Amino acid sequence: MRPIEREATQAPDAPTLRQVRLVRGGVFAFNAGMSDPASPAADAAPSMDDLLVSVGRDRDRVAFAALFGHFAPRLKAYLRRLGADPVGCEELVQEAMLMVWRRADSFDPRQASASTWIFTIARNKRVDSLRREHRPEIDPDDPALVPDPAEAADRMIEAAQSTARLRDALRTLPPEQAELLHLAYFEDKPHSVIAVERGLPLGTVKSRLRLAMDRLRKALRDEQ
Amino acid sequence: MTLPRHHPGEALLLDYASGLLAEPVALAIATHLACCPACRHAVAEMEAVGGALLDGLEPEPVAPGSLEAVMARLDRVDARFAAPPARPSRPAATPLFPEPLRRYAGADGRTLRWTPMVPGMSCAVVPVGGAGRSGGTAAKARLMRMRGNLPMPRHTHAGVEITVVLDGGFRDELGAFARGDLSFGDASIDHQPVADPEGCLCLSVTVGPLRLTGAVGRFLNPFLSF
Numbered sequence A: 001m002r003p004i005e006r007e008a009t010q011a012p013d014a015p016t017l018r019q020v021r022l023v024r025g026g027v028f029a030f031n032a033g034m035s036d037p038a039s040p041a042a043d044a045a046p047s048m049d050d051l052l053v054s055v056g057r058d059r060d061r062v063a064f065a066a067l068f069g070h071f072a073p074r075l076k077a078y079l080r081r082l083g084a085d086p087v088g089c090e091e092l093v094q095e096a097m098l099m100v101w102r103r104a105d106s107f108d109p110r111q112a113s114a115s116t117w118i119f120t121i122a123r124n125k126r127v128d129s130l131r132r133e134h135r136p137e138i139d140p141d142d143p144a145l146v147p148d149p150a151e152a153a154d155r156m157i158e159a160a161q162s163t164a165r166l167r168d169a170l171r172t173l174p175p176e177q178a179e180l181l182h183l184a185y186f187e188d189k190p191h192s193v194i195a196v197e198r199g200l201p202l203g204t205v206k207s208r209l210r211l212a213m214d215r216l217r218k219a220l221r222d223e224q
Numbered sequence B: 001m002t003l004p005r006h007h008p009g010e011a012l013l014l015d016y017a018s019g020l021l022a023e024p025v026a027l028a029i030a031t032h033l034a035c036c037p038a039c040r041h042a043v044a045e046m047e048a049v050g051g052a053l054l055d056g057l058e059p060e061p062v063a064p065g066s067l068e069a070v071m072a073r074l075d076r077v078d079a080r081f082a083a084p085p086a087r088p089s090r091p092a093a094t095p096l097f098p099e100p101l102r103r104y105a106g107a108d109g110r111t112l113r114w115t116p117m118v119p120g121m122s123c124a125v126v127p128v129g130g131a132g133r134s135g136g137t138a139a140k141a142r143l144m145r146m147r148g149n150l151p152m153p154r155h156t157h158a159g160v161e162i163t164v165v166l167d168g169g170f171r172d173e174l175g176a177f178a179r180g181d182l183s184f185g186d187a188s189i190d191h192q193p194v195a196d197p198e199g200c201l202c203l204s205v206t207v208g209p210l211r212l213t214g215a216v217g218r219f220l221n222p223f224l225s226f
């Protein structure tokens, strides 16, 4: 699997994270001082989660530009793999990023990482635009929703830590599992078609996917 | 409130999380999710995997000027959504159908057009996707209502069928199915479910075998396909 790149791939027209930090240094220093005077947070580049929170809370355009620099090229890769044509793809990426701007105030870093939250936006955008369907989703505030009896701190994923564990687990996944996982997320094909194309029995495709998901779940839950 | 005991299984949840299911099938899964915190949690974990995979994708440079174009549109977005419309007011009583089913079929399906099928059993098409929106998939969603204690005729059919119980329940070789329980059946199964004494109302989604992915499990094939 390819190594996960972070800052090396900023779009040339996006401010780098470092510039963002310089512009926003006062804010971060202030926040860090409020919670923990000894915190090194003021020296660290803000994470994608921090940036997305700033966009939601402060309508922070510099933070948004940094998010764009990181995510727009990845959204383009995602949408291209799932069938968007090169021209339409640019518009879809822009629309997805505008959705990020519009909805950022609903982002809760205790529930999901910025990558996860933006993945769900891109996924739904693709269903809307390329498949021209709606994406049926639950409404968390629906009175008819059966509440989670265990909904509490113990189920809240400690997003920053679990994201790091998940990344490590992805990096060390056996290649044959990683490949199928990519296909499951990034190719609009039934598992049976994937199996035929790879010359694998359907059961093998499913068991590899299951093994991959088991490992990743354990990483998320810190059960390793 | 009892929690469901019959779940979609990992493959269908993964296809839902990755956004690859046809809309009627996704509607059946989401209806189960509204009743099943455990499967909601599983989907949230699968979305986290999707986020990490997105992060690891080889980036493709966007067109020059793309960022400027988006930045220039932010003000317009802000203006358009400055005053978000108030959420629709909640009904006083808890509706029978959870979201997202409610926005397709109303609070209890009563406003749909019901057609009798056999004595004691009727069905109503759930409008999923407008004309030309369903992308040519063969999937169809219907509500089915069965009178109490009614045994269904034995049957098999060519496609697959996903059933989610909304009210009442049924029983078959695999056990009792109550609100929120999801059953999955294909042509290999021939059986005879019987509605509970209070009757059964369920969402039934039929789909051509090639559209459905992740068809794991030998569950059951309840009720008529037509």
Ligand SMILES: [Zn+2]
Residues within 6 Å of the ligand: B004, B006, B007, B008, B032, B036, B038, B039, B040
């Ligand atoms: Zn479930």
